[in-house]
Amino acid sequence: MRREARSFALQALYQWQLSGNTLNEIEAQFRTEQPMEQADLGLFAELLHGIPAKVGELDALLSPCLDRSLDDLDPIERNVLRMGAYELAHRLEVPYRVVINEYVNLAKTFGATDSHKYVNGVLDKLAKGQRRAEIEGR
Structure with missing residues (x-):
């Protein structure tokens, strides 16, 4: 259900x-026009509204990890x-390995060949910065 939501x-x-x-228009459209019966609708709404609300914070977290500007990336990436x-950063209950795996799989499905x-x-x-304690097993 979470994979579908993502x-x-x-x-x-x-x-x-x-x-x-x-x-709100996009969320309503997706809820009525997409087969979302198998999706975690709470996660879908959280991601859809939370990411634009925190885009500045997220971009600041990502920028030191990139070899180019975010604006130079493909919109999917x-x-x-x-x-x-x-x-x-915000869903600490989800193990970091699961987060990475989920988004690598989305990049495989929707992104460019090697994205x-x-x-x-x-x-x-x-993850090494955001989830250091989890990675080190503390």
Whole structure:
């Protein structure tokens, strides 16, 4: 259910970025037009509304982990990285390995050919800062 929510949230954020429609309009459209019966709707809404609300914070977390500007990234990669950063920073109940795996898989599904490798490297660097205690087993 969470995997489905993440997938729909990525698509909704992409639509928001390109269309200029409001988040509420996009959420309503997805809830009525997409087969979301198997999705965790709470997570979908949290990601859809939480990421734009914290975009400055997320970009600041990601920037030191990147080898280029966020603006130079493909919109899918940018959204996948922001979503991963959001979960690493704000959903501490989700193990960091699960977060990285979920977003690498989304990059494989929706991103360019090798974008999943880039996403993996960036989120791994970010996790080392955001989840140090978890990684070290403390």
